[in-house]
Amino acid sequence: xxxxxxxxxxxxxxxxxxxxxxxxxxxxxxxxxxxxxxxxxxxxxxxxxxxxxxxxxxxxxxxxxxxxxxxxxxxxxxxxxxxxxxxxxxxxxxxxxxxxxxxxxxxxxxxxxxxxxxxxxxxxxxxxxxxxxxxxxxxxxxxxxxxxxxxxxxxxxxxxxxxxxxxxxxxxxxxxxxxxxxxxxxxxxxxxxxxxxxxxxxxxxxxxxxxxxxxxxxxx
Amino acid sequence: xxxxxxxxxxxxxxxxxxxxxxxxxxxxxxxxxxxxxxxxxxxxxxxxxxxxxxxxxxxxxxxxxxxxxxxxxxxxxxxxxxxxxxxxxxxxxxxxxxxxxxxxxxxxxxxxxxxxxxxxxxxxxxxxxxxxxxxxxxxxxxxxxxxxxxxxxxx
Numbered sequence: 001x002x003x004x005x006x007x008x009x010x011x012x013x014x015x016x017x018x019x020x021x022x023x024x025x026x027x028x029x030x031x032x033x034x035x036x037x038x039x040x041x042x043x044x045x046x047x048x049x050x051x052x053x054x055x056x057x058x059x060x061x062x063x064x065x066x067x068x069x070x071x072x073x074x075x076x077x078x079x080x081x082x083x084x085x086x087x088x089x090x091x092x093x094x095x096x097x098x099x100x101x102x103x104x105x106x107x108x109x110x111x112x113x114x115x116x117x118x119x120x121x122x123x124x125x126x127x128x129x130x131x132x133x134x135x136x137x138x139x140x141x142x143x144x145x146x147x148x149x150x151x152x153x154x155x156x157x158x159x160x161x162x163x164x165x166x167x168x169x170x171x172x173x174x175x176x177x178x179x180x181x182x183x184x185x186x187x188x189x190x191x192x193x194x195x196x197x198x199x200x201x202x203x204x205x206x207x208x209x210x211x212x213x214x215x216x217x218x219x220x
Numbered sequence: 221x222x223x224x225x226x227x228x229x230x231x232x233x234x235x236x237x238x239x240x241x242x243x244x245x246x247x248x249x250x251x252x253x254x255x256x257x258x259x260x261x262x263x264x265x266x267x268x269x270x271x272x273x274x275x276x277x278x279x280x281x282x283x284x285x286x287x288x289x290x291x292x293x294x295x296x297x298x299x300x301x302x303x304x305x306x307x308x309x310x311x312x313x314x315x316x317x318x319x320x321x322x323x324x325x326x327x328x329x330x331x332x333x334x335x336x337x338x339x340x341x342x343x344x345x346x347x348x349x350x351x352x353x354x355x356x357x358x359x360x361x362x363x364x365x366x367x368x369x370x371x372x373x374x375x
Contacts, residue, residue, distance in 0.1 A: 048223075048225050048226075050228060052249070052250045054267050062274070062275075063274065064252075064265040064267060064272075066228075066250070068221075068224075070223050070224075070225075079223050081221070084282075085230075085252040085265065086230075086282075086285075086353070087230065087353040088345070089221075089347050089351065092351075103347065103348070105325055209268065213250070214249070216225050216226060218225050
């Protein structure tokens with residue numbers, strides 16, 4: 001038991017110290033060829049998505065909520081609502097060039113929460129802005145595309161050989177701060193991921209498991 | 221909500237026994253059971269690990285909501301210190317928050333009464349003027365014995 005705990009602690013330490021991995025260019029191939037595959041993991045067009053969200057929060061708290069997201073990939077806009085399972089709205093905000101909060105009840109009423117939520121939404125549902133800065137493979141043969149964030153950070157979109165897709169966000173010090181994982185075979189008929197896991201690392205670590213309840217295509 | 225292309229619908233069953241025993245169970249899309257009995261409130265939610273008991277601030281908030289609902293179902297509309305109750309045509313009872321700070325959370329609540337005495341047909345909880353949660357009670361059965369275990373245990 002003690003040995004297992006030590007291994008777990010070492011693993012967590014390794015994860016918390018994870019740094020930007022080196023990308024090996026694919027020789028003889030279009031260096032940005034993998035970008036197309038990377039972009040396919042994000043929803044295209046306009047959608048209304050409803051997820052159940054299981055949240056493991058700081059302090060050992062566990063909560064289940066519902067998340068409604070109305071997004072447009074073309075406009076890079078989204079309206080995001082967090083509700084209790086009975087439908088009471090505790091947070092309602094949108095990003096359409098800038099962040100606007102329509103409703104926020106405690107404990108969801110801080111600007112830091114709203115900004116953090118929208119950054120997570122962006123990482124989950126939107127292709128990083130601009131062209132990939134670098135594409136290639138990682139040491140485990142995964143395909144990767146790297147994008148530079150305006151804040152000096154980096155987002156890696158990784159397609160694992162197992163079929164799992166990941167969006168990895170690094171801060172400007174190249175520390176891994178967010179992991180979005182879409183397990184293999186998690187796609188529904190319309191291409192939407194059935195399950196999305198988000199792990200936040202850093203001062204406020206948390207984990208969200210989002211299960212798709214409904215995906216409604218909207219008129220563009 | 222105005223942004224919705226189509227409304228979000230949940231369904232389940234609701235049991236109430238006077239004075240204050242309640243089971244509010246959603247079966248779809250997410251199974252979720254709220255129990256209130258003997259001044260004790262519990263909530264269970266279906267997760268990847270089966271039905272899981274929830275704790276924390278969210279449950280405390282729901283305890284207040286459940287107390288409100290049991291007052292309405294007991295016909296005690298005007299006993300609530302948080303709302304002003306007014307009977308309007310329909311017939312419906314409109315509950316308006318007394319405190320401005322509370323009206324930021326709930327704009328008002330409409331309780332639409334059934335033609336059958338003792339039954340509430342539907343509840344509209346307005347979070348703002350154009351955003352509301354509607355609870356519709358269908359297939360209502362009145363004054364039938366209910367096993368007390370329904371209010372204490374999830375199954």
